[in-house]
Amino acid sequence: MDGEAELFYRQLPKVELHAHLNGSVSVRTIDRLIGRKPHLNIQHSMTAIGKGQRRTLDECFQVFKVIHQLVDTEEDILMVSADHVIREFAADSVKYLELRSTPREEKNTGLTKKGYIETVIRAIQLCKDEGLDIDVRFLVAIDRRNGTQVAMETVALAEQFLLSSDGLVVGLDLSGDPTVGNGKALLPALERAKNCGLKMSLHLSEVQSQLEETDLLLNLPPNRIGHGTFLHPEVGGSQNLVDKVLKNSIPLELCLTSNVKGQTVPSYSQHHFKYWYQLGHPSVICTDDKGVFSTDLSQEYQLAASTFGLSHAAMWKLSQQAIDCIFAPETVKQQLRQKWTDLQPQLFQ
Numbered sequence: 149m150d151g152e153a154e155l156f157y158r159q160l161p162k163v164e165l166h167a168h169l170n171g172s173v174s175v176r177t178i179d180r181l182i183g184r185k186p187h188l189n190i191q192h193s194m195t196a197i198g199k200g201q202r203r204t205l206d207e208c209f210q211v212f213k214v215i216h217q218l219v220d221t222e223e224d225i226l227m228v229s230a231d232h233v234i235r236e237f238a239a240d241s242v243k244y245l246e247l248r249s250t251p252r253e254e255k256n257t258g259l260t261k262k263g264y265i266e267t268v269i270r271a272i273q274l275c276k277d278e279g280l281d282i283d284v285r286f287l288v289a290i291d292r293r294n295g296t297q298v299a300m301e302t303v304a305l306a307e308q309f310l311l312s313s314d315g316l317v318v319g320l321d322l323s324g325d326p327t328v329g330n331g332k333a334l335l336p337a338l339e340r341a342k343n344c345g346l347k348m349s350l351h352l353s354e355v356q357s358q359l360e361e362t363d364l365l366l367n368l369p370p371n372r373i374g375h376g377t378f379l380h381p382e383v384g385g386s387q388n389l390v391d392k393v394l395k396n397s398i399p400l401e402l403c404l405t406s407n408v409k410g411q412t413v414p415s416y417s418q419h420h421f422k423y424w425y426q427l428g429h430p431s432v433i434c435t436d437d438k439g440v441f442s443t444d445l446s447q448e449y450q451l452a453a454s455t456f457g458l459s460h461a462a463m464w465k466l467s468q469q470a471i472d473c474i475f476a477p478e479t480v481k482q483q484l485r486q487k488w489t490d491l492q493p494q495l496f497q
């Protein structure tokens with residue numbers, strides 16, 4: 149990790165809504181995987197972007213290919229999810245986590261796509277049985293690069309798990325290299341997902357010049373937006389897009405370090421967090437890929453606070469308001485609100 153967040157942010161109870169499983173694998177875990185697979189000849193510089201470093205979007209997506217080589221068996225997926233990623237979020241005082249991951253082809257993992265999802269669910273269940281103080285749910289991810297047919301199959305799978313996973317699978321994510329593929333072609337799959345009750349978080353306007361695609365996808369409308377970096381007029385978006393987001397009150401998942409290191413945003417102070425926060429629009433601070441971008445959620449909260457001059461009280465409110473944006477049902481929101489109320493005196497004594 150690039151640094152240690154101060155105690156307040158470390159102890160602040162938090163909600164993480166935008167975390168890609170394989171992007172969240174920490175250096176420590178990568179070490180173990182490299183140790184197990186020396187023949188791959190992979191170095192750390194190939195799997196994480198350190199302090200002050202930046203990469204092009206294209207280079208960032210190469211990183212995922214390397215991590216996927218390291219995480220390629222059922223045992224790896226189980227270890228990475230349960231032993232490491234979930235535990236690390238819990239240790240960072242994340243009380244509610246929505247993990248997302250793309251089921252891969254069988255030839256890449258030895259598992260069917262169904263088996264892939266089952267393995268992640270098993271990991272979540274193991275942590276639950278152990279009594280870790282974190283509620284974890286799962287979003288099945290569609291990689292936009294893979295086109296209409298695969299998207300349709302993924303929705304069908306997600307639909308099955310929505311009904312059979314005891315509430316653990318709550319929805320769908322649309323992600324993958326934003327410069328590849330066409331959102332329009334995925335609309336039928338996303339419409340089907342919506343009709344069967346899957347909640348949807350879509351990576352939208354992560355790069356510039358996607359006005360038409362963004363407009364189409366906003367009409368669904370999604371339940372949450374990942375990034376939304378180029379929605380507002382000042383950066384080439386439009387008031388029409390902003391109005392759609394505001395009218396439907398669609399929460400944004402904002403990942404500061406990811407956007408700065410991936411160079412879609414020039415600096416922390418120019419991050420669109422400011423724009424949406426000033427509007428009072430629901431905005432949730434998230435990590436995206438805490439392993440790849442060498443960060444964690446405490447650090448992201450601290451960075452937002454120091455960059456935009458926000459008090460501990462304001463950051464507390466932000467973490468509490470994130471509860472309203474989760475995909476799990478109302479009863480879970482109530483439990484989390486109670487948890488926040490119980491913890492508040494400790495943080496503000």
Ligand SMILES: CC(C)=CCNc1ncnc2c1ncn2[C@@H]1O[C@H](COP(=O)(O)O)[C@@H](O)[C@H]1O
Pocket residue numbers: 168169170171205206208209212248249250251289291323324325326351354406407409410436437
């Ligand atoms: C390159 C960059 C700046 C990354 C941050 N922004 C992202 N944008 C779109 N898709 C993403 C991003 N980060 C991770 N993903 C998706 O998550 C995958 C890795 O996690 P998983 O294998 O689904 O478990 C990637 O292959 C990609 O499909």
Ligand SMILES: [Zn+2]
Pocket residue numbers: 166168323351374436
């Ligand atoms: Zn993402």
